[in-house]
Amino acid sequence: MLSELYIKNLAIIEEASIPFSDSFNAFTGETGAGKSILINGINSVLGQRITKDIVRAGCDKAVITALFTHLSENVTEKLDELGISHEDDQITLTREISADGGSVARINSRAASVSVLREIGERLVNIHGQHDNQILLSPEKHLGILDSYGGLENEAEEYRASFRELQEISRKLRKMTVERQEKLQREEMLRERADEIGGLNIEENEDELLEAEYKIAQNSEDICAGLNEAHMYLSGDDDDSPNALELISDSCRALSALSDTSEAIKQLYNRLEEVRVELDDIASEISSECDKVDIDAERYGYLTERISELNRIKKKYGPELSDVTECYENAVRELDELEISSDEIEKTASEREKLLSLVSEKAKKLSAHREEAAERFSIQVEEELRFLDMPGVSIKADITKGKLTSAGMDTVEFLISTNKGEGMKPMSKIASGGELSRIMLALKNVIAEKDDIHTLIFDEIDTGVSGRAAQKIGIKLKSVSKNHQVLCVTHLSQLAAMADNHLLIEKQTVGDRTYTSVKPLDFEARKREIARIMVGENITDTALKNAEELILAGE
Numbered sequence: 001m002l003s004e005l006y007i008k009n010l011a012i013i014e015e016a017s018i019p020f021s022d023s024f025n026a027f028t029g030e031t032g033a034g035k036s037i038l039i040n041g042i043n044s045v046l047g048q049r050i051t052k053d054i055v056r057a058g059c060d061k062a063v064i065t066a067l068f069t070h071l072s073e074n075v076t077e078k079l080d081e082l083g084i085s086h087e088d089d090q091i092t093l094t095r096e097i098s099a100d101g102g103s104v105a106r107i108n109s110r111a112a113s114v115s116v117l118r119e120i121g122e123r124l125v126n127i128h129g130q131h132d133n134q135i136l137l138s139p140e141k142h143l144g145i146l147d148s149y150g151g152l153e154n155e156a157e158e159y160r161a162s163f164r165e166l167q168e169i170s171r172k173l174r175k176m177t178v179e180r181q182e183k184l185q186r187e188e189m190l191r192e193r194a195d196e197i198g199g200l201n202i203e204e205n206e207d208e209l210l211e212a213e214y215k216i217a218q219n220s221e222d223i224c225a226g227l228n229e230a231h232m233y234l235s236g237d238d239d240d241s242p243n244a245l246e247l248i249s250d251s252c253r254a255l256s257a258l259s260d261t262s263e264a265i266k267q268l269y270n271r272l273e274e275v276r277v278e279l280d281d282i283a284s285e286i287s288s289e290c291d292k293v294d295i296d297a298e299r300y301g302y303l304t305e306r307i308s309e310l311n312r313i314k315k316k317y318g319p320e321l322s323d324v325t326e327c328y329e330n331a332v333r334e335l336d337e338l339e340i341s342s343d344e345i346e347k348t349a350s351e352r353e354k355l356l357s358l359v360s361e362k363a364k365k366l367s368a369h370r371e372e373a374a375e376r377f378s379i380q381v382e383e384e385l386r387f388l389d390m391p392g393v394s395i396k397a398d399i400t401k402g403k404l405t406s407a408g409m410d411t412v413e414f415l416i417s418t419n420k421g422e423g424m425k426p427m428s429k430i431a432s433g434g435e436l437s438r439i440m441l442a443l444k445n446v447i448a449e450k451d452d453i454h455t456l457i458f459d460e461i462d463t464g465v466s467g468r469a470a471q472k473i474g475i476k477l478k479s480v481s482k483n484h485q486v487l488c489v490t491h492l493s494q495l496a497a498m499a500d501n502h503l504l505i506e507k508q509t510v511g512d513r514t515y516t517s518v519k520p521l522d523f524e525a526r527k528r529e530i531a532r533i534m535v536g537e538n539i540t541d542t543a544l545k546n547a548e549e550l551i552l553a554g555e
Contacts, residue, residue: 001454001485002125003090005045006065007518009056011037016518018503022070024481026499027489027518028529034516035489035505039127039459042066045095046125047118052101065094068124074452075123082116084108093117127457128444136436136443137428139413146397146412149447150373152366156408159362163406166359169352176345183340190331190338197317197328200309207310207321214303227290234283245283248276363409367401370410374399377446384442388476389469390435392419437464441473445480456480457487462495474498474554493533497550502526526551 005018012034027035037054044050045064055062069090071079079086084107094106095117105117135141147156216223236243255269310321317327374397385393394417399410415424418435427439441461448456458477462470474495477486481500490496502521507514521529530547531539 001068001070002042002066002487003069004067005042006063006067007038007041008063009059010041010062010064011054011056012507012514012516013037013041013518014056014515016516018518019501019520020485020487021501022485023500024478024498025485025487025501025503026496027487027503027505028491028496028533029505030507031491034507034518036459037516038505038518039457039489042125042457043127044097045093045117046121046127047095047105047114047116048121050095050097050103052097052099055097055099060099062097063094064097065092067092068455070454072123072452072454075120078120078123082119084110084112084120091120093121123453125455125457126444126448126453128440128459128461136414136439139411139426142397142414143407143410143412145414145443145447146370146373146377149377149443150369152369152373155366155369159359159366159408160406162355162359162362163404166352166355166404169348169355173345173348173352176348180340180342180345183338187335187338187340190335193317194328194331194335197313197324197331200313202310202313202321202325202328204325205321207307207314210303210307210310214307217300217303224290227286231283231286231290234279234286245276245279248272248279252276359404360409363404366408367399367410370397370399370408370412373397374412380446381439381442384445384476385438388438388442388472390418390438393417393435393439394420394424395439396424398424435464437461438469438473441476445476448480448484453484455485455487459489460491461488462490462492466492470494478554491533493530493547493550496526496530496533497547498554502529504529523551 001022002020004020005016007013007016007018009015018038027038029035040050040054041064044054045066067090068075069088071086071089071091076086076089079091084091091108092106094109095114096104096106098104103114105112105114107117107120135145147153232243234244236246252269252272255265255272259266259269313324314321317324377397378395381395382393385391385395396415398413398415400413401409402411403409414427416427416439417424427436441458444456444458461477462473465473470492471494474492475498477488477495478498480486488495488499496502503518504521504525505516505518507516509515527544527547528539530550531543534547535543
């Protein structure tokens with residue numbers, strides 16, 4: 001429980017040390033006196049978000065320290081888990097907020113992170129503010145409330161863990177399937193490439209050789225004509241026309257007859273004979289080349305088609321024919337290395353099916369437990385509401401089943417009927433502000449009976465109510481305080497009169513500064529404060545008497 005709260009330089013509170021009883025504590029005071037500041041201070045020491053403008057003007061920092069005693073097992077387990085000592089079954093939480101926006105958290109005077117402060121704070125205190133009523137108007141929050149009421153948080157968390165595992169294996173299976181499909185597409189592409197290139201049976205430098213042959217084939221007619229003409233001049237085909245070989249042969253015979261007469265003539269003869277032999281050889285090669293150039297139409301067609309094929313394949317995989325060959329070799333090698341197995345996918349798919357079955361079974365069990373909790377929930381909340389002067393109200397946790405999500409297979413929405421005979425409708429459609437306050441109090445009460453949080457704070461739970469309903473809320477808070485410490489900020493005399501510890505939040509102006517004090521009230525001071533709440537500043541003896549009766553009735 002929260003035993004004491006120390007505040008320094010928090011907004012208009014210069015310094016205050018506030019003791020609390022372990023039962024029902026009520027805060028009252030005029031509007032603007034600083035009741036919300038007090039709640040902000042408690043929030044800050046519990047690790048909630050704060051702003052630097054909460055620091056009192058002209059001060060370097062604000063300090064809030066809370067002393068908690070009689071720690072629950074839920075709290076001590078968390079402290080042990082975090083390695084935080086709790087001697088004498090108590091701890092202190094401190095939050096310092098600097099005017100420049102920084103903050104420091106401490107537990108038992110040792111530095112701690114704000115997140116750790118928040119982890120512990122969530123197990124120490126449950127705060128209900130006016131904005132919490134909006135939870136009732138938000139159907140997405142209703143499932144959490146039902147699980148909390150039914151004590152199903154652990155079961156829901158176990159389900160979520162299995163669902164996350166299912167999501168992970170589903171992502172893995174999708175990834176493996178996509179990768180396998182990509183591999184299959186890659187294999188198909190590589191096979192087409194290997195078949196396309198391999199089917200051409202390309203030889204090294206084939207394109208260059210064919211291009212040379214094709215060039216000759218294109219000019220074969222002119223080449224043949226030129227070669228034939230050259231051959232004719234050398235060896236001749238016309239008996240009537242002399243040719244080069246015949247004329248040189250005649251010259252050789254003439255010189256041969258004279259070669260013995262002179263060494264110089266002999267040398268000339270030898271040289272001319274060499275020329276004759278060379279020309280004879282050239283004539284023979286010209287004849288041979290002429291036979292080669294004589295390409296038939298079929299060969300020419302083959303050359304044309306083959307060169308076209310090679311040009312096409314070079315354009316696609318080149319630019320050079322060597323690039324095409326390399327591309328083919330790479331495709332063949334990658335095909336050999338490419339492993340496409342369905343075994344792992346089938347194994348993962350089987351695991352997913354088993355996990356899906358497990359998750360579905362857990363979801364069904366969780367849903368069944370929610371159905372059971374929903375029935376008890378309706379009965380118990382309606383009983384609370386009858387006590388809170390809402391006897392005609394029916395409430396139902398409407399459960400709709402659908403596909404599996406991280407929350408299970410259920411969506412929950414609270415439906416309400418405020419008068420007998422009327423149909424059930426969403427709470428947001430018909431509940432008023434005062435009704436929401438009482439419904440939330442009923443929920444808090446039935447849930448508080450099941451959780452292990454000792455301290456409950458209600459910030460203006462009485463919004464929108466008065467008279468008999470307010471008195472019933474006071475009685476209910478008094479009842480709750482038998483098992484939990486209750487702190488309540490209120491504007492109603494009916495609630496304040498029920499308190500075991502009544503604290504007055506009072507604002508004063510001294511000079512040019514405003515100060516807020518928080519002080520516990522004795523019996524006489526309580527009478528005056530409750531009378532003020534009832535009639536205003538003009539307090540009469542009758543008002544004081546009525547206040548006294550109200551206090552005595554609440555004891």
